[in-house]
Amino acid sequence: MFDFATETTDTLSSRLSLLVAGPSGAGKSHLIGTYPGKVLYLTAGGEIHGVDAARKSSKNVTAISIDRDKTGPLSADDAVKRFVAATDPASVQKNGFELVVFDGLTELEKVVRATSKWKNMCEAKGGAHNSFAETPATLTLMDTLLNRLRNLQFDLGLDLVVTCTLDVTETNNRTGEIEAAKPRLQGYQVAESMIQQFGDIVIIGQMKNAEGITGRVLQMQGELGRQSVDLKTQEVKKFFGITPRLAGVETVPPFIKADLTAILKLKGR
Numbered sequence: 001m002f003d004f005a006t007e008t009t010d011t012l013s014s015r016l017s018l019l020v021a022g023p024s025g026a027g028k029s030h031l032i033g034t035y036p037g038k039v040l041y042l043t044a045g046g047e048i049h050g051v052d053a054a055r056k057s058s059k060n061v062t063a064i065s066i067d068r069d070k071t072g073p074l075s076a077d078d079a080v081k082r083f084v085a086a087t088d089p090a091s092v093q094k095n096g097f098e099l100v101v102f103d104g105l106t107e108l109e110k111v112v113r114a115t116s117k118w119k120n121m122c123e124a125k126g127g128a129h130n131s132f133a134e135t136p137a138t139l140t141l142m143d144t145l146l147n148r149l150r151n152l153q154f155d156l157g158l159d160l161v162v163t164c165t166l167d168v169t170e171t172n173n174r175t176g177e178i179e180a181a182k183p184r185l186q187g188y189q190v191a192e193s194m195i196q197q198f199g200d201i202v203i204i205g206q207m208k209n210a211e212g213i214t215g216r217v218l219q220m221q222g223e224l225g226r227q228s229v230d231l232k233t234q235e236v237k238k239f240f241g242i243t244p245r246l247a248g249v250e251t252v253p254p255f256i257k258a259d260l261t262a263i264l265k266l267k268g269r
Contacts, residue, residue: 014248014267016099016159016260019195021166021183022204027216027258028163029103031204033058033157034259037098040085042066045107048067062095067111072077076114080145084198087148093156095154100152104163105194106184112141113186134191142194160199161260166224168205176214178205178222195224199247204258216258220244 020028033054033164041051041063051063064086066077072083085091090099102108112118113134121137124130146162153160170180181203185191195201201224207217225241246252249266256262 003078014269015157016152016161016200016263016267017104017153017198017247018159018161018200018202019164020161020202020204021164021181022178023166023168026166026204028204029054029217030056030216031142031258031260032099032101032161033061034105034161035099035161035259036059036261036264037159038062038096039099039101040064040086040092040095040097041101041103042083043103043107044111044265046179065088066144070146076111077116079111080115083145084148087152087229089152089155092152094159097158099159099161100149101161101215102149102163104165108142108145109185109190112138112145115141117141135187138186138190140195142190147198149165164194166203174208175217176205176207177217178203180223180225182225195242199244199245200263201244202246202256202263203244207255218258218263219254220246220252220255220256221254221258 020031022028029051032041033056035058037060039054039058040063041054041061043051043063043065044067051061054061066083066086067074069082085190087100095113101188118141120135121140122130122133149160149162152158165184166181167184168178168181171178183191185194203219203224204216205219205221206214207219221243223241223243246263246266248268256266
């Protein structure tokens with residue numbers, strides 16, 4: 001007989017499953033440094049400058065570049081192997097990490113698309129490249145790596161943060177608030193699939209207050225969107241728009257201090 005009492009799924013809504021989206025230089029890495037516990041910070045694609053920003057806010061950040069080791073740059077295939085090694089559950093647990101970060105989706109996509117496995121998945125009969133296979137191959141390989149992060153969260157009870165670079169399309173002329181932006185990912189389906197996987201989504205950007213002082217703010221009223229356009233007619237075939245959200249939080253304020261402790265407090269932590 002199935003034991004529903006013991007087998008009920010824990011949604012972990014009080015835990016962070018957070019996508020931090022913002023333009024370059026908006027303060028994504030600085031935000032990560034405000035986490036109150038021990039952080040495993042995984043980077044790729046030269047995003048090591050973000051580690052410095054995070055470390056200015058916290059001494060509890062351990063940084064690992066997945067596409068570079070002590071000997072220098074790694075191939076994409078070796079970068080994936082290094083990602084897998086760095087997210088080994090036993091090692092993560094032994095080192096007492098409470099938050100795992102990947103910075104960011106934009107860079108992870110580049111790594112995946114440079115692997116031999118991606119190229120093989122996009123190979124048609126006769127060895128020609130099949131461009132129609134690019135999106136499924138990208139999604140399959142990115143999901144495989146992101147699932148390792150999610151498994152750490154479910155198995156070890158960790159918080160999870162992933163960043164994504166935004167290309168801003170609309171801002172408030174007076175305050176600088178981001179009103180609309182699109183994730184810097186290749187293709188409609190990749191962008192939609194990646195963004196929708198996160199229960200918590202925030203946009204970070206610089207805003208001016210009533211006194212004209214500019215600072216980092218988590219903005220919960222903008223929209224992350226992407227459209228699919230017919231190449232021949234230039235007509236929009238599909239569109240998705242996702243507004244920021246915090247799972248388990250009934251009333252989300254329009255603006256939140258750029259501090260992860262503020263989000264944790266809203267989620268009852």
